[in-house]
Amino acid sequence: MLSEFELISRYFTRPPVPGSRTALGVGDDCALLTPAPGMQLAVSTDMLVEGRHFFPHADPYALGHKCLAVNLSDLAAMGAQPIAFTLAFSLPEAREDWLEPFARGLLKLADEHGCELVGGDTTKGPLNISITVFGEIPFTQALRRDAAKDGDDIWVSGTLGDARLALAAYRHELSLATEAHHVAAQRMHQPTPRVELGLALRGIAHAAIDVSDGLAGDLGHILERSHVGARLDADALPPGSILKQQTQELRRRFTLSGGDDYELCFTAPQSRREQVLAAAEKTGTEVTRVGVIESMPGLRLVDAGGEPLDLALTSFDHFTS
Amino acid sequence: MLSEFELISRYFTRPPVPGSRTALGVGDDCALLTPAPGMQLAVSTDMLVEGRHFFPHADPYALGHKCLAVNLSDLAAMGAQPIAFTLAFSLPEAREDWLEPFARGLLKLADEHGCELVGGDTTKGPLNISITVFGEIPFTQALRRDAAKDGDDIWVSGTLGDARLALAAYRHELSLATEAHHVAAQRMHQPTPRVELGLALRGIAHAAIDVSDGLAGDLGHILERSHVGARLDADALPPGSILKQQTQELRRRFTLSGGDDYELCFTAPQSRREQVLAAAEKTGTEVTRVGVIESMPGLRLVDAGGEPLDLALTSFDHFTS
Incomplete structure (x- = not known):
């Protein structure tokens, strides 16, 4: 010993x-x-x-x-x-x-x-x-949670939901082919921290958070601390390569509230779209525009056609779940 | 919940x-x-x-x-x-x-x-x-473990061994009167970090360590990293108020290798004795001179008369004990 x-x-x-x-x-x-x-x-x-x-x-x-x-x-x-x-x-x-x-x-x-x-x-x-x-x-360049502004675009890096999908398969909530489960499980077991993207977004993004407990809940922290609301396009959220093959209901659920993604969710002024895309390009990270910050508090979900969605979503919480 | x-x-x-x-x-x-x-x-x-x-x-x-x-x-x-x-x-x-x-x-x-x-x-x-x-x-004022010098005095703050004595009583290795156990247990459950003394010793002490795993073992880390040895007077070590009433054998054992003391052990040049005592006075902390740093590697224990002692002492280790 x-x-x-x-x-x-x-x-x-x-x-x-x-x-x-x-x-x-x-x-x-x-x-x-x-x-x-x-x-x-x-x-x-x-x-x-x-x-x-x-x-x-x-x-x-x-x-x-x-x-x-x-x-x-x-x-x-x-x-x-x-x-x-x-x-x-x-x-x-x-x-x-x-x-x-x-x-x-x-x-x-x-x-x-x-x-x-x-x-x-x-x-x-x-x-x-x-x-x-x-x-x-x-000094002054930190991407804080309280810095989102009305009219900001909402972006996410990479893809969401494959880690949660792998967990669902481990729990026998659904079944995946062996190879598919392996690919999804990689996202769960060996997440990629988006360090270079975070650095490249200094001076460009307003607010940022990492998506660890599910996008809806984590974005909620930005909204709360920035005293703003948001409209989020549920069908714009980028599903992981394995989740992409699942039903729309599962795609929406796991991209919105999956957890364990370790992607960045950030807001940036519409005038900075080019710079956001350049930062993503430079760091070899995909980014997707998924919604907009609004002055009215609360999170509003819409589908691809802009119609309101009423998904009962809760963020992962270590003591109530 | x-x-x-x-x-x-x-x-x-x-x-x-x-x-x-x-x-x-x-x-x-x-x-x-x-x-x-x-x-x-x-x-x-x-x-x-x-x-x-x-x-x-x-x-x-x-x-x-x-x-x-x-x-x-x-x-x-x-x-x-x-x-x-x-x-x-x-x-x-x-x-x-x-x-x-x-x-x-x-x-x-x-x-x-x-x-x-x-x-x-x-x-x-x-x-x-x-x-x-x-x-x-x-910059440059940290009290590092690797800074002890041949000829330095070795000092300890406060008293040692009462925390270990309380543990021995909890374990029924010995028995203490209720009030005595309570006093000793305070040392175990609510140790006093010697923050003010540490600050006052900047520029005066050479090396320092906090005594958490037993004085002999912790002083050993200073000796090893400073490439020096030490002579330690086992009977000069200040026992806690309850340990003081125990046998000489127990006093020596628990002051040398008790653990959980959270006192400071530090070395300082002999020329700085007045300043060490002034720092102790200023911060309301007792300090005791307990030995001397020597060039020959190893830790040598002596009794009050300067005679060598051969105590089989081991420091507390979380994986071998």
């Missing part, structure tokens, strides 16, 4: 990164971070619990990826550049055949975004992974 | 703090922190798990205090001024009679140190509390 210190040393200690913002990383009481001049530090934390956010016996490599991805997604939604993260986790036992792939999945994604592991805590207990990420953002 | 958003809103959302370093707190994808010019940001994270770091059904008020205290203790050990923290926790159900006192204990200590709750995550699961704290520290 590995000790706590052997474990950290073997899997989670890495050589210093040249030009990094971290003056002192793993191995002291604290890490020291030095944001560049004129920069604010964006901070976000997410906790993933076995049986709640991922299946028992989940593939540790994919899990390592996902734990960091959901946090990077929060930075993306602020337009922040990732610089560092801390990792606290409890696990039932320090098994190398779990730790090695977990660290590999985690650190591969971290390296792709230049996000350095600077500290953490490990302990014995039911599997629980808590990550706090740090990103840099120039 | 409270929803996740009601829960956050009711117990963990607070009015903005005037002059705070946080441009944006709870309620967006990220919090935004702005360290003052010339300052680095010290970051530390600790995870506490039910049944491992605290008893099942632990008093939620004391638990709220302790979860933040152990993190503030890490800032203290760097000489950092607390500014903010994030809180991620999983709990089996959102019970108000647990959340209300937990938040009260947590936020009372936070307020005492001007440490603002800026973000977090709540989810359902086995009770697990993960906090990440942020502190400010002027």
Whole structure:
């Protein structure tokens, strides 16, 4: 059995990164971070619990990826550049055949975004992974939830609903062909944080949020904090490649309230459409215009013909569901 | 049953703090922190798990205090001024009679140190509390583990061992009178982070660490990272008020390797003794000189007469114990 210190040393200690913002990383009481001049530090934390956010016996490599991805997604939604993260986790036992792939999945994604592991805590207990990420953002350029304006277009990145579709298949709520289930499950297990798009939208988008609990609910947070409403075209929402083959009812339901998408939902003035599309192009990310911000509070759904839809949608909530 | 958003809103959302370093707190994808010019940001994270770091059904008020205290203790050990923290926790159900006192204990200590709750995550699961704290520290003034020098005095703050003594009584390894157990248990359940002392030691102390896993083991981290050794006077170690009444063997054992003390162990040049004592006086914290840093690697224990002691001591480790 590995000790706590052997474990950290073997899997989670890495050589210093040249030009990094971290003056002192793993191995002291604290890490020291030095944001560049004129920069604010964006901070976000997410906790993933076995049986709640991922299946028992989940593939540790994919899990390592996902734990960091959901946090990077929060930075993306602020337009922040990732610089560092801390990792606290409890696990039932320090098994190398779990730790090695977990660290590999985690650190591969971290390296792709230049996000350095600077500290953490490990302990014995039911599997629980808590990550706090740090990103840099120039003063006044953060994409906040409270910045949507009447008349803004509403956009979403990528596609929605395949993660929820995969979950439905795991739960036997519906059945998918093996290959289709595999493709959809990739979206669920290894989401892609839209970091580059978030950065490219600085100075262009008004408000942004990452879609983690379902688009309708997450857009609702923007509406509430910006004191505005929205009209959303349910049939304009981009379904995932597997969800696309399902019924209209399922497409609407899972694109609107699926959860686990980790796409960005953002608003931008109509005058910025060209720039939004250029940002999407530059970062190789699809974006789709799905609605408009209005001054009247509330979320109004319409179909492709503009007719009102009355879908009973609720956002995912960890304590009431 | 409270929803996740009601829960956050009711117990963990607070009015903005005037002059705070946080441009944006709870309620967006990220919090935004702005360290003052010339300052680095010290970051530390600790995870506490039910049944491992605290008893099942632990008093939620004391638990709220302790979860933040152990993190503030890490800032203290760097000489950092607390500014903010994030809180991620999983709990089996959102019970108000647990959340209300937990938040009260947590936020009372936070307020005492001007440490603002800026973000977090709540989810359902086995009770697990993960906090990440942020502190400010002027460039080059951090009290690092790798800065001890040959000839430095070794100091500890406050007293050691009462927390471990209380645990021994809970475990029926020994018995204590009810009142004595109560006093010792306070040290275990509501430790005092030595934040003011850490700040006062900037520019005076060389190396520092907080004593969480037992003095011998924690001092060992300083020795290892500073490439030095130490002679420690086992009988100079200050026992807690209840431990003081126990046998010499128990006093030595629990002051050396008790754990859960959250005192500071630090080194400082002999020429700085007056200044160390002045810093202690100013902050109302006792400090005791307990040994000396030597160039020869390893930790050597001696008794009050300077005779070598051979105590089989091991630091607490979460995976091998």
